[in-house]
Amino acid sequence: MTATRRAGNVSPLLVLPLLLCLLAAVTGCTAQQQHRPSVVVTTNILGDLTRNVVGDEAEVTVLMQPGADPHSFGVSAPQAAAMEQADLLVHNGLGLEENVLRHVEAARDSGVPTLAVGESVDPMTYTGGESAGQPDPHFWTDPVRVREAVRLLSDRVVRHVEGVDAAAVEKNAERYGEELDGLHDAMRDAFGSVPADRRRLVTNHHVFGYLADRYGFRVVGAVIPSGTTLASPSASDLDSLATAVKKAGVRAIFADSSQPDRLAQVLKRESGIDVDVVPLFSESLTPKGQGAATYLQMMRANTEAITEGLTSR
Template identity: 65%
Template sequence: MRRRTAGRPRARVRTRALLLAGVAALAAVAAAGCGTDGGERPSVVVTTNILGDITREILGEEAEVTVLMRPNADPHSFGLSAVQAAALEQADLVVHNGLGLEENVLRHVDAAAEAGVATLAVGDAVDPIAYRSDDSAGQPDPHFWTDPDRVRTAGALIADHVVEHVTEADDAAVRANAARYDAQLAELTGWMEESFAEIPSRDRQLVTNHHVFGYLAERFGFEVVGAVIPSGTTLASPSSADLASLTRAMDEAGVRAVFADSSQPERLAQVLSQETDSEIRVIPLFTESLTEPGGGAGTYLEMMRANTTAIGEGLTGR
């Protein structure tokens, strides 16, 4: 009996120690998931990876930025999982391109807005232009990011919406990040102007796999001769009549280079070779999506510099 009585206090001590250790562990986990004010870290969800990169530059460490579109994906066709769709409705702010770009995602963005989440359709607010020819004539062109000056406007808009809706973010830090990135974008515009100045005006003619460079053409003085897919979306496909019309236009303009998304240059070269006896070079560009880091277009700035260099070399034969 004395042995059992003597053991009870020791058992109680061990039990109490285990309980205290468990409470401490739970407290540590809770602290790791909280911000400095004891709440969860603010969340910004971005649909496309191009806008995701821009948003991360502006937010820095001030919020968790979740990008829905994977590297090398097509913004016209990517969709969301149930988990990603739910994340939209839990965000402090949803940033999306708008202008009909994310064709399979818009309904989820609308659902988040109806649930009270702040949303920003960036393309709607950067002075969008319309397609000028072919199947998409008159419809708004969503590819505003090919003009870095419009991206500067987009950056300022994102910063404003973060300050307004992501209340736990440090406003001063967000503004400082936005100013720093804006200076980098201004430098990019100047560098692109200098690079394109080496292309004679008569050679500033673009043919692409689909209509994606309207904003770049407007900003830097190019003419868009045509597109293999006469549409603003990759979901369309060219007919024989479309290809015949394009090759005639290329012959008349003396164009022998087509700029295509990096994911499909070989296929495009085969299609064009069946429509013309002339040799046509197909030059890959990064048009709709960023790549993984190290893939040639891991950031927006890297993508635009790579495309500018490729366009210059393609049109001058360097």
């Protein structure tokens, strides 16, 4: 009986190391889960590019909701905190995210590595309107520059986000880059069917300068003569643009699908000529199933809409 009691009793000196090992294992797992690599992205267009590059190698958090306006969207307190705790913060730059810039600067000041994509892909300046001479942030309308953006994203993720598989990230970037090459070829071929005398664009605001420069279009003007949707046109602005529309013989006005096209409709009436108002996806992706849930879908849809709008009549 004495021997039996001794066998059933385990010395506390033996139990304590076992408990410590178990606690260390649990704590290690928890710490690993809490420190999963994190990339925070401001706009949903950049978010889609980043997710294609990062894949499953890190957590990608996109701040801007589908259908939102990058010029006016804001972030919550938890989102601002996530920006300052990220391993990498990706933003457009060039003044696009007007309400988020101070949070980007706060994250940078706290030591978070940041990538201002638009500033790193040979940015253009506006050539007309109130924003003339200022940097144009809408580089994503040119898939060739987006191809360069993907290369930059891959490089920064590998360099700054610890714990990712560099080979996997680079492979993702190369695969997606090939898709972007295919997009560029398809856009070039489609726009090639638009006669030279019809390659004229009027949009809701100045957003397609990069596309026009890449594929040989002329931007006649914009209903809102600015690079931001936060501006508004005066009566004289509308009158001047209506005159330009008449002179150029523009067949369609392109308005962002996420914004009311009231101003474009007003210009249509002011111009005194019969023009179509064609919706485009210019500054934001949409929820799934609404036509532009990814960057590739958005640009293919826009290419089709622009081509048809300028050649259908």
